[in-house]
Amino acid sequence: VPTDSTVYDMIAGNLLKPLDLSKTPNFANVSPQLKKPPYDPTNQFTVPYQWGTIGIGYNKKKVGKTITSWNDMFDYQGTVAWLDDERAMLGIALKLLGFDPNTTNADEVAKAADYLKTHAANLKVIAPDDGQDRLARGEEDMVVEYSGDIFHLIADCKCDDFAYVIPQEGTRVWVDNMAIPATAPHPDLAEAFIDYVLDSQVGADISNFTAYASPNQAAIDDGLIQQSYLSNASIYPNATVTKSLFYVVSSPEIAPIFTKNWDALKATLQRNP
Numbered sequence: 001v002p003t004d005s006t007v008y009d010m011i012a013g014n015l016l017k018p019l020d021l022s023k024t025p026n027f028a029n030v031s032p033q034l035k036k037p038p039y040d041p042t043n044q045f046t047v048p049y050q051w052g053t054i055g056i057g058y059n060k061k062k063v064g065k066t067i068t069s070w071n072d073m074f075d076y077q078g079t080v081a082w083l084d085d086e087r088a089m090l091g092i093a094l095k096l097l098g099f100d101p102n103t104t105n106a107d108e109v110a111k112a113a114d115y116l117k118t119h120a121a122n123l124k125v126i127a128p129d130d131g132q133d134r135l136a137r138g139e140e141d142m143v144v145e146y147s148g149d150i151f152h153l154i155a156d157c158k159c160d161d162f163a164y165v166i167p168q169e170g171t172r173v174w175v176d177n178m179a180i181p182a183t184a185p186h187p188d189l190a191e192a193f194i195d196y197v198l199d200s201q202v203g204a205d206i207s208n209f210t211a212y213a214s215p216n217q218a219a220i221d222d223g224l225i226q227q228s229y230l231s232n233a234s235i236y237p238n239a240t241v242t243k244s245l246f247y248v249v250s251s252p253e254i255a256p257i258f259t260k261n262w263d264a265l266k267a268t269l270q271r272n273p
Contacts, residue, residue, distance in 0.1 A: 001049055004175045005087060007039045008250040016045040017180040023191040026198035029218035037175060038247050046177035047194060048215035050148075050207065053173050053245065054088045055166045055234065057135055057150035058142040067142070070096060070167045074119040078141040081127045081134055082116075082271075086262035087248045088172045089116060089144070095170055095246065102249040106257050113261040117268060126271045135162060146174075147235060151211035164234050170244030175215070200224060211235070 002010055010016050021027050027047055040046045056073055067073065070092060073080060082089055091101035093112035103109060124140055131143030132153040143150075150164035178197060180190045196202060203216030204224030213235050219225055220236075229235050237245070266272075 001176050002046075002179055004037065004039045004177065005248040005250045007046055007177060007179070010179070011040070011045055012252075015182050017182045017184060017187055018044050019047070019180065019194075020191060023188070024195040024198060026195045026200075029198050029200055029203065029216050031215055031217035031220075033242075034175065034215040038249060040177075046179045047198065049176045049178045049197065050210055050212040051173065051175040051215055052147040052212045052235070053166050053171050053237070054083060054085065054144060054146055055150075055164055055171050056142060057131060057145045057153070057162060057164045059135060059138075059161055060163050061161055062141040067163070067165050068168050070169055073142055073144075073167075074122075076122050076142055078122065079124045079139070080122045081125045081131055081140040081143040082123060083131060083144040083146075084126050084128050084266075085172075086258045087250075090258055090262060091172055091246060091248065092169075101172070101246045102254065104251075104253055104257065109257050109261050113265045116265060120269055120271070123269065123271050125273050126266055126269070127273050148210050148212035151229075151232075151235065155211065166234050166237060166241055166245075168244070170241075170246065173245035173247060175247075 021043065030048060034048045034051065035043060056067055058067055062078060090109060090112045093115040094101045094103060094108060097111060097115060099108045127134060129146065131145030132149040134140050135143055136153055136157065147164055150162065154162050178194045180187050184190055198216065200216055200218035200222055201224060203214050204219035207214035208226045211229060214220065214225060220230065233241065
């Protein structure tokens with residue numbers, strides 16, 4: 001189940017087998033907005049499995065106000081954790097500076113790294129994908145994290161302590177995908193499984209469990225998605241919010257620029273877990 005940015009590398013490396021969409025009729029259930037994505041413009045190799053955003057999860061009681069902006073996080077007087085995701089964090093800074101989050105301009109990426117460095121006064125840690133656990137333990141008041149992870153925390157705690165927000169300036173949208181390895185011994189079986197996952201009820205069951213957004217428009221139209229999730233604009237953003245989201249575009253030219261600046265920033269800040 002490769003995520004969108006990984007698909008670029010897998011296609012370039014001839015690691016994926018082309019799909020025969022005639023064998024996956026339930027592909028018709030996929031939302032039009034999630035078909036033909038930038039990382040696979042003809043869906044030759046992938047179909048979407050789950051999608052979501054990277055935003056701010058926070059402890060409402062400790063923070064004491066509704067968070068709406070990245071500036072709310074950067075200006076917060078308590079403790080904060082960033083996600084160790086170079087394309088998300090630098091992309092967010094680029095967007096705040098008015099640059100393309102997928103720029104190939106090294107100077108612009110360096111400016112984004114400088115922006116993060118000068119807005120790290122409240123940063124306690126640059127964490128792996130465990131922000132939800134850090135919130136639950138009370139280690140930080142606010143974290144940059146995947147949407148579904150925070151909604152899992154909200155469901156599991158059976159409390160009203162936590163919230164997730166897509167900041168108004170926008171953020172990274174990601175899509176995890178189903179794909180078949182180029183060397184798969186039973187590709188017909190794999191395509192049958194993909195078609196099964198794309199069934200509207202199966203797709204709804206998965207998203208109702210993961211708390212991530214379903215790419216299955218039929219599941220949405222048939223009322224199979226849990227209403228508390230479907231009505232939550234931080235899981236299923238409206239058209240205005242959707243326009244503020246950005247995909248990560250990956251290429252051999254872009255990747256080293258981001259990695260170099262992110263590694264240097266982490267070495268400077270020394271906020272390791």
